[in-house]
Amino acid sequence: MKEIRFVDLFAGIGGMRLGFERAADSLKLRSECVLSCELDADSRSVYENNFGEYPLGDIRLIDELPPHEILLAGFPCQSFSYAGRQAGFGDTRGTLFFEITRLIDTYKPIAFILENVRGLLSNDKGRTIETIRQEFQSRGYSFDTFLLNSANFELPQNRLRVYIVGVLNAAPKFNLYSETKPLDSYSDNPDEIPWLDSESLPVTVADILEEDPDKKYNCSRKFVNALKRKFDGDLNGVHGMRIIDRIGKNSIYSWELSLRGKCSADEIKLMNRFILKRRDNEFGEGRDHKMLTKAQIRSFFPHSNLDKLLESLVAKSYLKKVKSKYKTMTGNFSFEVYKFLEPNKIAVTLVASDANRLGVYYKDRLRKITPREAARLQGFPDDFILHDNDDRAYYQLGNSVSINVVESVAEEVLLNIKPTLLKRR
Numbered sequence: 001m002k003e004i005r006f007v008d009l010f011a012g013i014g015g016m017r018l019g020f021e022r023a024a025d026s027l028k029l030r031s032e033c034v035l036s037c038e039l040d041a042d043s044r045s046v047y048e049n050n051f052g053e054y055p056l057g058d059i060r061l062i063d064e065l066p067p068h069e070i071l072l073a074g075f076p077c078q079s080f081s082y083a084g085r086q087a088g089f090g091d092t093r094g095t096l097f098f099e100i101t102r103l104i105d106t107y108k109p110i111a112f113i114l115e116n117v118r119g120l121l122s123n124d125k126g127r128t129i130e131t132i133r134q135e136f137q138s139r140g141y142s143f144d145t146f147l148l149n150s151a152n153f154e155l156p157q158n159r160l161r162v163y164i165v166g167v168l169n170a171a172p173k174f175n176l177y178s179e180t181k182p183l184d185s186y187s188d189n190p191d192e193i194p195w196l197d198s199e200s201l202p203v204t205v206a207d208i209l210e211e212d213p214d215k216k217y218n219c220s221r222k223f224v225n226a227l228k229r230k231f232d233g234d235l236n237g238v239h240g241m242r243i244i245d246r247i248g249k250n251s252i253y254s255w256e257l258s259l260r261g262k263c264s265a266d267e268i269k270l271m272n273r274f275i276l277k278r279r280d281n282e283f284g285e286g287r288d289h290k291m292l293t294k295a296q297i298r299s300f301f302p303h304s305n306l307d308k309l310l311e312s313l314v315a316k317s318y319l320k321k322v323k324s325k326y327k328t329m330t331g332n333f334s335f336e337v338y339k340f341l342e343p344n345k346i347a348v349t350l351v352a353s354d355a356n357r358l359g360v361y362y363k364d365r366l367r368k369i370t371p372r373e374a375a376r377l378q379g380f381p382d383d384f385i386l387h388d389n390d391d392r393a394y395y396q397l398g399n400s401v402s403i404n405v406v407e408s409v410a411e412e413v414l415l416n417i418k419p420t421l422l423k424r425r
Helices: 015-026 041-051 097-104 119-137 221-230 265-277 294-300 306-315 371-377 390-399 403-424
Strands: 002-009 029-036 070-073 111-117 144-149 160-167 319-322 325-328 339-341 358-362 365-368
Touching (some): 015 111, 015 403, 029 041, 041 390, 070 097, 097 111, 111 119, 111 403, 221 365, 265 294, 265 306, 265 325, 306 319
Parallel strands (some): 070 111, 339 358
Antiparallel strands (some): 358 365
16 A cells, blocks of 8 residues: 655644545555644644644744645634635734645645635635645645535535645645635525435435534423524425524514513514614615614604613613614524524535534524534534534534535645656655
8 A cells, every 4th residue: 555644734633634545545545644733722632633733833833844745734714714704824823834845845745635614715806825835836736726615515505615725836726616606505596506406415414413412402391482483383484594683685683582581572573673674774874783873763664652662672772872872782693593404405504603602403493503413414423522612613614624625635636746756755
């Protein structure tokens, strides 16, 4: 069996490594990790529990890389994420990318595989990805980017990520195809997602659900009862819904559920109008989070008891009064669950900030998904040892890669370099 050495930078809990090792095994290549690196101590512990080695910490303290053929790096994505400020290389985390090129200068591998969020491609009007391209091409590497969705790799998750692949002194041809546009797991138009029809899906959320998870994952009785009132007793109505206090498709609002105190019909109407109308340009630039005066509210909700309605909503903390203006009070992170998955479809993207607030109604239980279910959404096997603290496990899994996608990308890379692998040794 041929041997291939690799390094695992920004390793997290080892998702890139796991996918790569699977690919190597499938091609009858013996793989050896000669260096791993991860800053977060909790992630290093999980990595050690699963791979038997404790990664190095700060990448900036590594002077050089040992001999290896493949470099893996899921480098920090917050600087390029749509969920963040998209500061790119203006952010300290973004500059960590250049630690990769610095280390490549100490030992050039045959190939590299990098993973990041899709925002990397458009960040700074395309200048960020062009800078990355120039850095690698100046070192003699080919440069290919692929926007890949986990849902196309037998995982029930709508997760778009960028994979950057390079091979030294070569012009490889990869059998990988980028998505043309972002997809919506809960689209009302099946034509937008060829695999949305449950009859044609290779795998759905139901396939990764545990049969009888611990009751600690059940939603509270108060939350369940509120949703039962909303859907006239039929909790199947929660499938695909988001509980979030801003305008959005398939949204339920806290005031509709009386989560902070029972609301009258007029109070619900007022809140619904408030979050819709505050987006109007006549009240200033911006969309959500604008504050409105009583006069502005009266212009679209001319109720005879407006003063009392506003006082009641402030008292119940649906609105907050700041001097003479009003703003919504409740945010999505105050809810037990704010996204409900649909068992016969695919999941929304698992992200670190809210993986612990994904829910499901399944087998007559309204509950959060478990850490093991989150791991299955990412393709981790059931024998993978997760962090023993649930919140840390959710966070780490939301930050991880989808194993199936990495395996497919790695197979393509290994097939391209396999003929020249032994020449390097």
